[in-house]
Amino acid sequence: MHWADVLADELLKEEKKHVLATGITPSGPIHIGNMREILTTDAVYRCLIDKGGDGELTYVADDYDPLRKVYPYLPKSYEKYVGMPISDIPCPCGKHKSYADHYLVSFLNSLKEIGVKPHVYRANEMYKNGDYNQAIQIALENTDKIKEIIQKISKRQLPKGWIPFNVRCEKCKKLTAAKAVLYDYPIIEYKCDCGYEGEVDITKGGVGKLPWRVDWPARWKMLGVTFEPFGKDLGTVGGARDTGEKIVEEIYGYPAPKYTVYEFIMLKGEGAMHSSKGTALSAGEMLAMTPPEVLRFLLMNNQPGKHLVFDSGLGLLNLVDEYDKEERVYFGKEEATKGMKDLKKTYELSQLRNYPKTIPYQLPYRHLVTLIQIGESWDEVKKILLRTKQIPKDLSKDDENHLKQRAEHARYWLDNFAPDIVKFEVKKKLPKVDLAKEQKKFLLALTGKLSSVDWEAEDIHKIIYDSSEKEKIPIKTAFKTIYQIILGQEKGPRAGYFLSNLNKDFVLERIEEAVI
RNA sequence: GGGCUUGUAGCUCAGCUAGGCAGAGCAAUCGGCUCUUAACCGAUUGGCCAGGGGUUCGAAUCCCCUCAAGCCCGCCA
Incomplete structure (x- = not known):
């Protein structure tokens, strides 16, 4: 259960x-x-x-x-x-x-x-409205009993003249500085550290607070x-x-x-979160980088008594994957792996409100992380998805909104928390690179084959291999070359899928430019 | 000093709130296809369930003790 x-x-x-x-x-x-x-x-x-x-x-x-x-x-x-x-x-x-x-x-x-x-x-508001008045009166009437309870159970010695009420000094407005001198219902006379001496009527709201x-x-x-x-x-x-x-x-x-x-939630590498020590990620930030159903899932999938470690780095991607898997199993699209506990309830409790009746359209989150770095806006990303048939033309409005919302979370994560290893930028102009002769040879072979191919990930992938083999260039160098001329870095997302998401003409022109 | 939680495969953990064959993912090894960014597929290997005792026909699971780790409390909330 x-x-x-x-x-x-x-x-x-x-x-x-x-x-x-x-x-x-x-x-x-x-x-x-x-x-x-x-x-x-x-x-x-x-x-x-x-x-x-x-x-x-x-x-x-x-x-x-x-x-x-x-x-x-x-x-x-x-x-x-x-x-x-x-x-x-x-x-x-x-x-x-x-x-x-x-x-x-x-x-x-x-x-x-x-x-x-x-x-x-x-x-x-409750104090100022007087909602607490009765409770305050009862507490003051039972000062001795309360004092005894606290001293006995907490083993803490309370000062002489302690009363279960902190008067708010009318002059300095502090709740922590006034000492009660005399209580005679409904009046408390007090003396404040700031030098002020006065009295408050506890039947009036907001004159102090219960400890x-x-x-x-x-x-x-x-x-x-x-x-x-x-x-x-x-x-x-x-x-x-x-x-x-x-x-x-x-x-x-x-x-x-x-x-x-x-239990507390730890931040990976930083220990427990404490608002007062500054080692905290605000709830707002956490939500900005994590899809809400995924964050709920993290908590619902673990008993409250278990301490959790939140990883704002690559671990976040795994968490989203884990949620997506849970979802597929919930809708019977995939066999449950052993160890998925209380799957149905956990999934349902992870939902913001109503449970979806059919499975929401899923796009691998890691792939989305790549896509949003290629397309600048959701519209561009959507265009790519449609062109590459990664989403159907008749995608429902709900599904699109869901993907769009995830894209926003992924974007926030990339901008603020993602490690460099997953980040890249498609350079608008050819980055400055010194290509070796063999790299240029590889590109020449590549461009010849690419121009006549269907712009499909698998095919592109294959052509990269063919070209590197033909020119006797290590496959690592081949990939490196592609990333160098498009991203200006030596590594990048899986090349076939990556290129297929880019515009074909853009890629061909870029290669041509690089070879010159 | 006190409290809570944890201890299961090399690593991360499920299984404990129904006592009934010891489980996953990753890693490793082998193979497929020279494989990139924690992304491929298939197979194999891998365990004295921290240790000891008790209850039981039967215990990873329930009870007691010991050990180890993490966190919290011993200001204020």
């Missing part, structure tokens, strides 16, 4: 409306590791609905969290904002409503692109959360999950949600 089905079954033991929650703090670029949380939950959600359950997928952006420090990717001037809620800090690029939105908006766009549609909550270890359980109760996964960093004994479980049950009188712990 697919892991998502196992989790969904677990939830279905209780017949009620399930709230499947995810939450991420948009304090930096949101990366694919964070995306795993959402896609994992989305998978369970889909399985739940498939099985006839009732559920909702939610995403809480904790944008009321204070900025912890000036991250490496921030200007030094942000020093003055440290401690303020990230929804109250100006946007680094100036185009968004706030610092939080700067990262959140692009992540929400990525979610849309990858086919996830959660109900989005913003913590700053994380209390905020989380409060939110479970408030939203009726029944399932929420979390990363392995939070899964540790004595961590927020442990204290949260106790707090939600004993203070808020609500059962702790079910969960799964998910």
